Amino acid sequence: MRLKFGPRGLGIVVFLIGVAVLSSVVWRYAVQHGMAQLSARGSADLALASDRLVGQLQRYRDLAVVMADHPQVVQVLQQGAVPDDRALLRAVADRAAALDVMVVDRTGRVRAAAEDGAGNAGAGAFVRRALNGALGRGYGPHDAGVGRSYFYAAPVFGPQGGVLGALVVSTDLASVDYAWRGDTPPVFFTDGRGQVQVSNRSELIFWRKPRDAAGLRPPTGEVPALTVHRSGRHEIWQMGWGPYLPQEALHLTQQLPVIGMTGEVLMDIAPVRRLAASQAAAVAALCLAFGALLFLATERRRTLTLANAQLEERVRTRTKALRDSNDALRVEAAERTEAQLALARAQDDLVQASKLSALGQLSAGISHELNQPLMAVQSFAENGVQFLERGKPQRAAENLARISDMAERMARIIKNLRAFSRQETVQQVQVDLGEVMASVLDLTQTRRASMGVTLDYTVPQAPVWVRGGEVRLGQVFINLISNALDAMEEASERRLGIEIVQGARILVKLSDTGHGIKAPEQVFDPFYSTKDIGAAKGVGLGLSISYAIVHSIGGEIRAQNTEQGACFTVSLLPIEQAEAA
Incomplete structure (x- = not known):
């Protein structure tokens, strides 16, 4: 049976052979x-x-050399051994842990020994070397009853320099x-x-x-x-x-x-082979792990290639249908573009019409705001003429001063309206809120009196300093009071309440007994109004302008309904005289 390998199988076999060679x-x-x-x-x-x-x-060699020069050893070889000689040799052997210490004459006979001289059995060559004047060493046979003996033999020299004999030190290698x-x-x-x-x-x-x-x-x-x-x-x-x-x-x-x-x-060498086998196994494992990852990556790439080919085939089959759909969409898009252009032109016309209407309403407001000062100027001028005819120049001067004040007030009103139209900013200064409120009430006095409106207001005993502009604040409160009067035109009870609350922020609350607000959340939106559309009615810009003025000086304005009608609360930032300076 013959095995057949494809390209992938052949690559795997080659990779495994390479891993085996590398591991080897x-x-x-x-x-x-x-x-x-x-x-x-x-x-x-x-x-x-x-x-x-x-x-x-x-150390036994050194012992033999040292003891060979001992006088008592020389005496043993010259005069013979005595009991004290054996005691000396035994003491030396015990201290050095030697097997035996022996004194041998030139004939090879043991003259004195620490033990019985058995350590000298069979030890001849090294003794003869010592008798010739050299240091000898050798072994004793293990079958002689003395174990594994090792000998050192040192020559013993006489006074004349001749060799008298040898000192032999033996030790048992088992103890070594x-x-x-x-x-x-x-x-x-x-x-x-x-x-x-x-x-x-x-x-x-x-x-x-x-x-x-x-x-x-x-x-x-x-x-x-x-x-x-x-x-x-x-x-x-x-x-x-x-x-x-x-x-x-x-x-x-x-x-x-x-x-x-x-x-x-x-x-x-078993640990060396085990360590080498472990290192080879680690290398093989790393190579196999890398190969497995590479194989998985290759298979994934192959699968993605097949999927990509299928996807491209599907894209080609759908391209023609999409091209036809795109042609139809282009025609429809051209038609919608023409319709959007027509709609944009119509919206521009409507915006232009709204602008013209707003300008007309503002013109009516300007004439309304300037009408009362002009009537007051006319009245003060007529009074001044009469005082001059009566010979009262002082009273006439007072009327002329009032005319100057009214002219200055109209100039400030025109300046404020001009600032609104041009989106100008007026420098924020120290303003007495009580004086502003008094001026506003003075301007609305005629209309309140004609409508029979009852005013609930307590004049502050001391100046209430706030941050802002006198004309702008006056315009805000005039708009709020005018709206309140408009809301109370058909009310049976007409009462206007104004309250100034001092604290971390200065609050001015204006409440009326009118019909209330239908949508408080939209009341400050531009062009939002509950009044009838017409030349004498509003276009919905008064409260929006008031909202912008209050926020420009760091304040807030809120509107809410009450049981009697509506209430507007204006929050202003207080200012100290030192800060203003």
């Missing part, structure tokens, strides 16, 4: 790097163990490696014959190296399995030597010529 490279590099670090650590551990062993053995037995990693030291003398693994003691092969062999029994191979410049032992030895280890050696031994260490 990472694993190999991690193993080599880990082996280098393991070798450095093993060399350090071996050097530390070697220094420890050399240091422990060299007791302090560090069990330390990791496994370390062992072999003598010149290749036999393990010292190790931190007791099972390796007395194992021997084969002459032309690597590894170790036990003194008796079956030879364990051992496979040796090299990984770069590293020597690897694969062995099955027991539970306390690694199955696969890095083998390192170090020569110790000072004590005539070779130090060797076995570094377990």
Whole structure:
């Protein structure tokens, strides 16, 4: 059966092969790097163990050299041993933790010893070296009943410089490696014959190296399995030597010529391989995760491409219908554009007509506001003429002054109306609200009297200073009072109330007994009016203008219905004389 792969399947296979190759490279590099670090650590551990062993053995060498010059040792070789000599040697052996301390003459016979001299059994070569004048060292056979003996022999020189004999110090190597037995990693030291003398693994003691092969062999029994191979410049032992030895280890050696031994260490490489496998697995996992994301993104892009192709096909099928619909809409849009232009021209004509009507109403208002001052001027002028005919010039001067005041008042009214028409702003100054209200009541006195309106108003005892303009405030209150009088034309009871409330803000409340307000929320909108349309009636601009004036000086104006009629409240900002100055 032959498997067939499409382009996507072939890409996945190539990607997996690449991940496998990359993981293998990472694993190999991690193993080599880990082996280098393991070798450095093993060399350090071996050097530390070697220094420890050399240091422990060299103190016995120093003891042999020092005791060889002792006078009592020379006396033993010249005159023979006495009981005190053995006591000296035993004391030295006990203090140095030596196996035995012996004095040997030139014939090799033990003249004095700390023990029974058994430590000298089979020890001949190193003694002969000492008798020749050099420092000797050597091992004792482990089957002689003295354990693993290590000897130092120092020559004893006579007064004439000749060699009288040798001082031999022996120690048991079992006591030397007791302090560090069990330390990791496994370390062992072999003598010149290749036999393990010292190790931190007791099972390796007395194992021997084969002459032309690597590894170790036990003194008796079956030879364990051992496979040796090299990984770069590293020597690897694969062995099955027991539970306390690694199955696969890095083998390192170090020569110790000072004590005539070779130090060797076995570094377990299983952690290195596990770490390398973990790193390779992490790289493989990252690559697979990235590949999975890339595959999902590719599949999504492929799906979107297919969907886009389907969408484009649908768009092409609908384009023709939309083009036909657009042609029809263009015709309809042209017709609607012509209709909108006609509607705009009609709206412009209506706005122009409304403007003309508003101008006519304002003209009527101007004539109404100036009529009373003009009548007053005429009256004061006639009175002045009569006072002059009667020889009362002082009274005539008073009438002329009143005429001047009326002229100034008409000038202010015209200035205010001109400001309204041109949207001018009048500087806000300190105004006495009581004087403004008195002027307004004076202007509306004639109409109130003709209508029989009762006025409820208490004149303030002191000036009430507010921020604003005298003419503008007067215009506001004239508009409010005029509207109130218009509302009470058909009322049975005609009462106008004015109240000034002083506080954080100055409140002026104007209430009437008219028909009220149909829509209080629209009463300040331009061109809103409840009066009949006509030349003598309103066009809905009075309250809108009053609203703009009050807000321009930082105040507020509100309208509401009451049980008797309507009430307008004007809120103004107070001003102190120091602030005005």
